[in-house]
Amino acid sequence: MPEVPISIPSVVLTGRYIRPDGTPLTGTLTFEPPAHLTIPDADIITAGAATVELDSTGAFSVSLIATDNAATQPSDWAYTVVERLQHADGRTFHIKLPASTPVVDLADIAPTNPDGGDYVVVAGPPGAPGSKIYAGAGAPSNTLGIDGDYYVDTTVGAVQFFGPKASGAWPTTGVALGGGAGGVTSVNTKTGAVTLSAADVGALPADGTVATGNLFLVGAAGTYxxxxxxxxxxxxxxxxxxxxxxxxxxxxxxxxxxxxxxxxxxxxxxxxxxxxxxxxxxxxxxxxxxxxxxxNGPTALRNASATPVAPDAGVTLFAQGDVLKQRKPNGSTSVIGGEPGIYVPSNWGSFWRAKRDTAGTGRATIAVVGGSASQGFYASNPITKSWPGVIRTALQAQYGDGGSGFMTSSLSSTILSSGDAAALAAWQSAGAIIGQTGTWLQGGSKFGPGINYLYTDTTGGTLTFKARGTTVKLYTVVGSGTRPNMKYSIDGAATQTVAQPSGTAAIQVTTVTGLSAAEHTIVITCDTTSTGNYLSVVGVEGLNATGVVVNNLALAGASSASYANNLQSALNSTWNGGVDYPADLVIFTAGPNDATANTTGDAWAANVAKFLKAVRDTSTATGTTDVMIMLPHLGVHDVTNFKYQDYALRGRALAEVYGAAFVNMWALGRNSWEYWRTLGYWGTSAGTGAAGTDAVHMSDAGFQFMANQILPLLTS
Incomplete structure (x- = not known):
């Protein structure tokens, strides 16, 4: 940009022209001064106009001679601005550029209303002479100045101000201006040859400063x-x-x-x-x-060197290992978009979320069905350290304690003593096994919640359960022959007797309310009976009026066929998340035992579909239950039949059909038993929760990993 000689006062004029859509305009601007300007002090005469071209952004910047330089002849004038724009109408108007504003934008001074005509600077008639101020020692003479002028008497020690002069005469006395013994004696408390700094007058120094307090920039509303x-x-x-x-x-x-x-x-x-x-x-x-x-544009997250702490609410997004992740208040971390092996359809979980988010005034229920990998083999405590137990603890901490939920009769010495004696002993010490006296046998039908019941014809035989909640429910099988009465006592209170009717087989629910929210001890006793007349006990449930309940209805050894009878009269799938024992979310996990039984993929898928029929569309069910299909890690449970990949394929397809989520722990474990062994995820049949070399059952760490994959889906 050409520069005006430094000896001539000048102004930098800037501006920008664009179309309404932001596209830059092209063209030129011409700035025409009077025909000739004479600047004697600079020994310069100027003539002609200055033309500047708009750049690629529609902008311009030009240095022009100021229009109010007293040393210029003429000394007060205006530029004529001519706009010559391509594909747009130009204007002609006038502007002044006073030297007191060294940088100005054309948009601030150009005419803004095209219908109002050009903005033209028109010189008016000469005004009356202005007042002058004279100075001298002594009073002024009437011959000095004209009416309206002023005078300062500079006599040392008697400085006075006279005026205005009127009717040809000055006032006889002036106004004393002080001055003591003569002139200004100090400035800002400084005397002698005074030099004032920026701080002396409250200004900011040109080379910067360190200041305290607030800096105020005050202007009218609607202005920059x-x-x-x-x-x-x-x-x-x-x-x-x-x-x-x-x-x-x-x-x-x-x-x-x-x-x-x-x-x-x-x-x-x-x-x-x-x-x-x-x-x-x-x-x-x-x-x-x-x-x-x-x-407005791409957003990048640099990799975090460490996983961030859990937020107190919401989620924390971060990148780690070139993968986008989220951290939740419950401490879980998950990959955005899902890990390989996790599929979640859009808006999945709407029924579950609605109940979860109102669990402060109602109850939200999850039902888990499957085999030993879900029941908790070989956690240190199958109730609290299985993956359903881990998610129960986390969800109840976040959304409220809905009670201990269902405790199945399969966690008993009757079932565990023959094959898992070490685990039985460890779990009895942990308080996870129901107590029993007398002879109890496992029922042959897949009845009721947890598809298991124990029966006895021993008079006085007992089962002892633990349940937490203000309501306790006792589930028994009735009908199919003569039944003895059931007796029960809660926390040592008086024994109650409940008849067990004969007739068609059914699940009878005995409900006890008005309890405290603490854990209760329930002792069920077989009343007087005779050989072949059985008391059949399914399990006990503890509930609170509000909060989250997670019912672990899995059974060691169960396959997909174990939950595949969707008729209400079968007392099977309708009592495991179906219409007779409903849930807001059902998680189906049966599969590893199908693989060892060489069940085909189509047969497995058909069994799952039959189960989901009971959940979504049997009797009064209207499909208001969310579904998750989860395949546990197969480990080396089956190395002969190779059917598990067929279940994975069909599980993903079933998820599409039913709008279900699908979690493939086998894929999340890289389809490798050895990989999980190196992580300490496989357990030991000792039932201690420690790392081991079991073929398919997890350690506490393995169950925690499984819960960590599922929890983000349940809390999102």
Whole structure:
């Protein structure tokens, strides 16, 4: 850009022309002064016009002679501005550029209303001579000056101010201005040859400063107020409040940080903020409705060196190992978009979430069905350390304690003593096994919640359960012959007797309310009976009125066929998340035992579909239960039949058909028993929860890993 000689006062004029859609205009601007300007002090005569071309952004910057230089002849004049724009109408108008404003934008001084005509500077008639101030020692003579003038008597020690002169005469006395023994004796308490610093007069020094307190930048509403960071005369950054009108409801005066080009033209908004909503936008002054932060363009997250701490609410997004992850308040971390082996359809879990989010005033229920990998073999405690137990603890901590849920009769010495004696002993010490006296046998039918019951014809035989909640429910099988009465006592209270009717086989539920929310001891006793007349006990449930309940209805040895009878009269799947014992979310996990039994993929899928029929569409069921299909890690449970991949394929297809989530722990474990062994995820039949080399059952760490994959889906 050409520069006006430094001896001549000048002004830098900038501006920018764009179309309504932001496209830069092209063309030129011509600035015409009077025909000739004479500047004697600079020994210069100027003539002609200055023409500047709009750059690629529609901007221009030009240095022009100031229009109010007293040493210029003429000394007060105006430029004629001629716009010559391509594909747009130009204008002709006039502007003045006083030297007191060294940098000005054309948009601030150009005419704004095309219908109002050009803005023309018109010189008026000469005005009356202005007043003058004279000075001298002694009183003024009436021959000095004219009416309206003023005079300062500079006599040392008697400085006076006279005026105004009127009717050809000065006032006889003046106004004393002080001065003591003569002149100013101090400035800002400084005497002698006084030099004032910026701090002396409350100004900011040109070379910067360190200050305390607040810096106020005050301006009228609807005007720009900001700081310019410049290189010479050209802006580089502008940090400002915009000129949006303050129309009420905290609107207007919005924040803006913008970048400028080398030529000092506006380039882009880097950061913008709305005062009324507190919303922020990055990369442009464009906001997305309902979003606190809008990023206009790609967003990058650098890899975190360590997993962040769990947030107190919401989620923390971060990148780690070039993978986008989320961290939740419960401490779980999951991959955004899902790990390989996890499929979640859009809006999955809507029924579960609705109940979960209102668990403060109602109850939200999950039912888990499957085999030993879900029942908790070989956790240190199958009730609390199995993966259903881990998610129960986490969900109840976050959404409320709905009670201990269902405790199945399969956690008993009757079932475990023959094959898992070590685990039985460990779990008895942990308080996870029901107590029993007398002879109890395992029923041959897959009846009731947990598809298991124990029966006895021993008078006085007992089963002892633990349950937590203000309500306790006792589940028995009745019908199919003569039954003895059931007796029960809670926390040592008086024994109650409940008849067990004969007739068609059914599940009878005995409900006891009005208890405390603490854990209770329930002793069930077989009343007087005779050989072949059996008391059959399915299990006991503890409930609170509000909170989350997780019912672990899995049974060691169960396959998909174990839950595949969807007739209500069969007392099977309808009592395991179906219409007779419903849940808001059902998690189906049977599979490993199918693989060892060489069950085909189609047969497995048909069994799952029969189970889901009971859950979604039997009797009064209207499909308001969410479903998750989870395949446990197969480990080396089957190395002969190779059917498990067929279950994975069909499980994913079933998820599509039923709108279900699908979690493939086998895929999450890289389909490798050895990989999980190195992580300590396989357990030991000692039932201690420690790492071991079991073929398919997990350690406490393995169950925790499984829960960590499922919990984010349940809390999202």
């Amino acid at each position: 107020r900001g700081f310019n960071f410049q290189s010479g005369a050209n802006k580089r950054w502008v940090f400002q409040v915009d000129n949006a009108a303050e129309s009420g409801a905290d609107a207007g005066s919005n924040f803006d940080l913008s970048a400028w080009t080398d030529a000092g033209a506006w380039k882009s908004t880097v950061l913008a903020g709305k005062r009324n909503t507190g919303d922020l936008a990055v990369g442009a002054n464009q906001f997305t409705a309902g979003a606190k932060l809008t990023v």
